[in-house]
Amino acid sequence: MKKRAFDKGIFAFPYMILSAIFIIFPLVLVLVYAFRGVDGKFTFDNFAQVFTNPTNYMLILKTIGIALITTAICLLIAYPVAFVLASSHFNKHTILALLFIIPMWMNFVLRMYALQSLLNMINVKDSFWAAIIGMVYDYLPFMLLPIYTSLVNMDKSYVEASRDLGGGDVQTFFRITFPLSVPGIISGILMVFMPTFSSYAITDILGGTEASVIGGKINTLFGERLTWGLGSALSFILLVIVIVVMVAGNLITRASNKAKSDAADNSIVGGRIR
Amino acid sequence: MNAKKIIKLTVSWLILALALAFMYLPLILIVVYSFIDARLVGGKGNFSFELYANLFKNQSLMTAAGNTIVIGLVSSLLATLIGTVSAVGIYYMKRGKKAANFVSQITVVNAEIVTAVGFFLLVLFLSNTLRLPVQKGLGWLIVCHTMLTVPYVILSVSPRLNQLNPNLFEAGQDLGAGPMRTLITVIFPQLVKGMISGFAIAFTLSLDDFVVTKMNTGNGVATISTYVYDSLKRTLDPSVRALSTIIFVVVLAVLVVMNLVGKKKAKKIKK
Secondary structure (H helix, E strand, C coil), X not given: CCHHHCCHHHHHHHHHHHHHXXXXXXXXXXXXXXXXXXXXXXXXXXXXXXXXXHHXXXXXXXXXXXXXXXXXXXXXXXXXXXXXXXXXXXXCCHHHXXXXXXXXXCCHXXXXXXXXXXXXXXXXXXXXXXXXXXXXXHHHHHHHHHHHHHHHCCCHHHHHHHHHCCCCHHHHHXXXXXXXXXXXXXXXXXXXXXXXXXXXXXXXXXXXXXXXXHHHHXXXXXXXXXXXXXXXXXXXXXXXXXXXXXXXXXXXXXXXXXXXXXXXXXXXXXXXXX | CHHHHHHHHHHHHHHHHHHHHHHHHHHHHHHHHCCECCCCCCCCCCECCHXXXXXXXXXXXXXXXXXXXXXXXXXXHHHHHHHHHHHHHHHXXXXXXXXXXXXXXXHHHCCHHHHHXXXXXXXXXXXXXXCCCCCCCHHHHHHHHHHHHHHHHHHXXXXXXXXXXXXXXXXHHHCCCCHHHHHHHHHHHHCHHHHXXXXXXXXXXXXXXXXXXXXXXXXXXXXXXXXXXXXXXXXXCCCHHHHHHHHHHHHHHHHHHHHHHHHHHHXXXXX
């Protein structure tokens, strides 16, 4: 009977130890360095530098701005494309959807080189907006996929019901299709917004001097021993922003799911309750 | 009514065509210019295979490509092994399951630059404070990439565990196999599909990684990402175009083969 007592949870043990060393502990180190002065003593100086020196806090705001613009443009492009791909005429051809994610498999620095070559050829110089084009180019599939998935998996009987009840194309879209695709939109926004926040290679390559972001600054700060504290403080602030965005995203998803199930409870469509 | 349909279809095709052009024009341009020996894309040159020949003469680029593949393969193999064992463990955990899942998702959610800083500070702590024989370089990058990709393997293996017969493990033990042997010979074969997709995700993430790699390279070790990034700031060897074309073709080939295999399987199931 001794064998029966074997706790299979023990298989998670090695990874828990690895996580403690390689995931949790490094975050503790970031925190320690963020509150440590050059002399090794406890200090708030690093954070003070972030919030009093305009170059630091403006850079954070600029990064948020670039992330927001990128996310908005991705959404504006991805939604129509996903809508077309998911429409009854096109959704038989899965190859079309695949075409949009193939570039994701190619190294993104090489893709940025390709895009830069194209932009330079048509005389678009490295600039803020060239950087935005690069960001959109790289992150578009991350917006497209979740929206496409939510549209394809949508229960089509809702749309049919709307049409049976006399709803036109536009009305059906805004009152049925769009609200049902909101979870896809939210996860798309998170999947674009979160990484745009820490990536700096794209803006560095295509933005020239106009589009430096917080990630690049942190990378540079760790090139020199004296500025590790500031770098850690900036990393810590980034971590806090990530947590805030994730929690907000979760709350919105939960709220929209609840609204959806409430709506479904109130209206039985096609004899099915979702 | 019919005219409306035609307009709808035309607009649909137009949207798709524009979006696809945006995605593919840069890549097509690079493929075309990999056969033209101009220094810059768009410059004057003649058709030649010179860039391909030069590619294999560029020692540092070749080393970077080799490093990328070594780091990618070793780290994703390790990640698949660790991730699968952990997924099994977490699945069977009686207490602390939520906490374990939360911890394993930290790196997925966290800003990559923060993870990169964490690894950077950790390797210095290990070598300077604890005096352990670790240092930045190829080995450390493999460690970083492994820890970075394990959560994705857990994510792709876990759904398969839910479909498992709950008594499978006990069955293996009743037939006299030890826990390790049961895990490897009874449980693993059931999870192969999840393990393969986990490996694929880990491998592509590793190949594509820049932020963590950039901060944790040392001893002159470069990957394709960091090599191309660094040389874009100075002067870029045009044979990078040949490398891009080769990678693009390999990606296409792998996807076509995977699609064909998938279709064959689907047909078999239908029969």
